Amino acid sequence: MTGGDALNLDDISQTTFYIPYKPDHNDQHKPRLPESQYQERDFPDGPDLRLAAYRKAWTKCLDRLQAIVNNLQTPVVAAVVEEVHRSYTDVLPGLPYPELPVICITDPVFGSSFLTELTNQLEPPEDAPDSLFSQTTFVTHLHPPDCGNISSAMKSIVNGFVEKETTLGKMKRKPATSLANYDITLLSTWYKALCEAEDFDVESRPNLVVFLHEFEQFDPVVMQDVFYICSTRIPDLPLVFILSTSSPTTSWLHTSYSRATLARLRVRRFALPSGTKILEDIILKTFFDVEFEPDVMIGPANIQYLQDYFTRYDSSLDKVLTILQLIHLKHSSSDPLTVLIHSTPDITSLSRPTSFNFIDSLAARLYAPSTQTPSETHAEDWRSITVPSLIQSVDEARTNFRSRARGMRVAFGFINLVQCFMVLQGYKGLGWGQQISLCDVLVDILEGSLEKDIKYLGIMVRKLRVEQLRDLLEETHLYFSNIPTEEEAQAQIASLQSILPSDDVDLSELRGQVATGLSDWLIGYLNSRLTPLEESPLWDIWYTGLSSFPSELLNPSVRASIISGLLRPHDFAERSNSDDESEQDREVELWELPDTSILFRRYLDSGKMINVYDWFESFKTVLETQVKKVKSGRGTPKKQKGRGKGKGKQKAVESEPGEGEDGEEEEKWKLEVQARFMRAMQELDYLGFVKHTGRKADHVLRLVFDVDD
Structure with missing residues (x-):
């Protein structure tokens, strides 16, 4: 502000001043993912590339989710609109x-x-x-x-x-x-x-x-x-x-x-x-549907968290979408290798010296020995690795994982078809969706622990009558005929169908042959397809596995975060890379803390009732120590760049009390200490740490106890 619009901060008649925030337009940063904890082996421009991969994967998943939601709500929308008209x-x-x-x-x-x-x-x-x-x-x-x-x-x-x-x-x-x-x-x-x-x-x-x-x-x-x-x-x-x-x-x-x-x-x-039927439909049709192939597959830990949060805390659709988006975001920001989700960088990019750490980590994942004692030829194989061969191996791993995940979805659809057929025929079935939640079934599928259910279905298939076998074979043939990649399964079902003639003759011997053949093939097919995805090379690029969900992003511990920020504010500030480790690891003294943290430390030393004057005197003592330290040059506190606005941050001290100062300077210092104390106390009041009592005007009540320093 200039001219007549300039603020007069020395005007004692004004109680408050409003200074609008003006961002620095010269410092414009593009949105990017946070740096990975494995930053030393990240790809050049890795955060930007992983952000683009995340956006592509999440957009594909979100479009599918919106289509599912639209199909679920369209009948009700049409009925309501018709009723209105x-x-x-x-x-x-x-x-x-x-x-x-x-x-x-x-x-x-x-x-x-x-x-x-x-x-x-x-x-x-x-x-x-x-x-x-x-x-x-x-x-x-x-x-x-x-x-x-x-x-x-x-x-x-x-x-x-x-x-x-x-x-x-x-x-x-x-x-x-x-x-x-x-x-x-x-x-x-x-x-x-x-x-x-x-x-x-x-x-x-x-x-x-x-x-x-x-x-x-x-x-x-x-x-x-x-x-x-x-x-x-x-x-x-x-x-x-x-x-x-x-x-x-x-x-x-x-x-x-x-x-x-x-x-x-x-x-x-x-x-x-x-109800949980909505959540089950969303997970089934997004990650376990034959007609859709997600770029990132969620693991059993994420499914369990989704089910627990949906049933216990919040059953809204917005929360389900938020959780799935955070799963994609965490997956893309945690591992540098997730830059390979959709494609592999070209030879030129991987041949640069800045990519060598990324190449080493990728080669270690691909060609590491599978046993404790590597073979004699392993060293030769390692030395023969080239960038083109590495790119080819990554592409093959991506194709292999896609094929394995697609086979698992096809096998799940098939086992679900067989168990639903058993229930319609009056058999017990597997109890999916009734005694057992479908989310628990999906967790078992991802963990590869469905051997008992597969064996039970094989036994029940052997007991089917001729008419039931014929109907099951027809439904199975119709299911696999819509999947072009399952030619072998189509041929196997067709051969079993050809054994059963269409006329009504004595088929007791043929029934046993067909039932046994179908049962053995079903058990072998499902056991080979329903295996853990972790057995694929580089599986953690396209699969979250047992990675836990960052629940603190949805349900943060506000009280613990506030107290930690007040006790150790420097831990929440961005340290410059130029600071040596000894400077970063040293314990921060009390006088180096912001005003609000200083007052909070004195707050912890008090009893249930706090005398405001005593509180002020203890705060003033720390500020005087601060001025002496700054004056002596023993440890000038550095300005910390925090992530928040931080009204209570310490600013540079421009004046100090002393014997050689005149009365005007000392009066300014007293006003400054009072203003800083009032600002710090008001922030603690705003955060809910103190309560004013009507009995004693010069006392406040302490509201937070049992704080671990």
């Missing part, structure tokens, strides 16, 4: 008073994605040709803060429609001669003018849809009056209310609203799919 065409005659159409939607999982899709279908944008219905509707959205009282609620409803861009344009109203903006007569007048301008007849006129988000949070007393006022304008004003709830609407409506209010409502209820 026929709300005033299918009315029971002879009612004592008109009923207000109300649609209750129970949605504990899909959240904003469902409401967004429903809104787009009810009021599609001009460039959206894929709407389910061509009839026009007008939609407005209300949230609990919009309906604090009856006036604000009606104002939100009326203005939500009247201020829309239509052929009438935005209404220019004169407050002295116009109706109040909360009067429903204003909405009726606007709607009548709109129908006349658009030449709508009774059958084609648009409905007015009011979305009530988080309906449980609305005040029932206010909403009862809203429903009553709106019901008095039927059928001249075709209002339809859509209630978005996370709990079953039947119990909520009947316990919160009076019978007189419910009598004026015609309630229609729709419930979206919920």
Whole structure:
């Protein structure tokens, strides 16, 4: 600021100053992944390349997830839209008073994605040709803060429609001669003018849809009056209310609203799919579906965390997508080799001296001996490694892993087909989805521990009758015929089918031969395909394995993080690479800490009640020590570049108390100490460490105890 806009920081009449943040536009950094813990063997520009690989893999996975979610919610969206459009065409005659159409939607999982899709279908944008219905509707959205009282609620409803861009344009109203903006007569007048301008007849006129988000949070007393006022304008004003709830609407409506209010409502209820079935469908169709091949395969630890978090903490779809995205992000940022997820760098890039560490680590992974004692020819093989051969080996490993993962998905589909067939035929089956969760089954598949289930299915196949064998072979042949890579399985099933003739003759001997052949082939096929993916070379590039999920990113320990930041603030600051290790490892003294940390250390030494004056004196003593240290030059504290804004960070001391100073300088020093103390104490107050008591004005209560220094 310059000229008349400059701040006068010495103006004692001002209590606060606002200094807006102005970033340095010359220092613009592109988004990039954090540096790997194996940075010494990272590829040149590795973080940027791994970020591009992560984005490509996650975009592919996200498109698949969105398609699955869309297929799950589309039937409910279509049913709700149809109900909205026929709300005033299918009315029971002879009612004592008109009923207000109300649609209750129970949605504990899909959240904003469902409401967004429903809104787009009810009021599609001009460039959206894929709407389910061509009839026009007008939609407005209300949230609990919009309906604090009856006036604000009606104002939100009326203005939500009247201020829309239509052929009438935005209404220019004169407050002295116009109706109040909360009067429903204003909405009726606007709607009548709109129908006349658009030449709508009774059958084609648009409905007015009011979305009530988080309906449980609305005040029932206010909403009862809203429903009553709106019901008095039927059928001249075709209002339809859509209630978005996370709990079953039947119990909520009947316990919160009076019978007189419910009598004026015609309630229609729709419930979206919920429960662990949603999570199982998402994991199955994303990572275990024959028709889709993900770039990164999640491991059993990630599936177990997804199941645990979904069932115990939060069953929303947004959290599932967030967890899957963090899995991809962690996988791409942890190991430098994940730069090879989609392709291998060319010979020129790998032949540069800066790539030698990356080449050494890659060669060690590929050509390391499989036993403790390497063979005599291993040294010769190691010396014969070239960059082209290394590239070829990586490409072969990628193809091998893709083929192995595809074979595992095909085998899972086949074993699921056989066990479902057994259940339909009246056999016990494997109990998947009933006694055993499908997520647990997927974990067993990835760990390669399905031998007992495979053996049980083989035994049950031997007991099938001729008709059942024929049906099972037909379904199996149909399954494998849609997979071009399974030509060997198709030929095996076709040979077994040829043994069973189509006519009804005595097939007792042939039945045993076919049943035994099918059982033996099924056991051998499944055992060869359902093996751990860790047996593939370089598997951790495309598979997360037993890598745990970083749960602290979703559920961080806020209290521990705050206390650690106050006790050891330098551990959270970015150290420059020029600092030697001895400087970084030395223990930071108390006077070198920021003001808030100094005050917090003195806070820990106090009792339950803290005398503010004593607290201030102890803080002042540390600052005086700080000034003496700086003055003597024994250890000037370096400015730390923290990741946060850090209002409580120590700034350079420009003045110090002393005998040779005049009264003005010493007064400035006292004011500075008081200001720094007040700022530090207010930050601790804001963080919830102290509480003011009404009994003693000069004391505060300590709220945090049992802190390990």
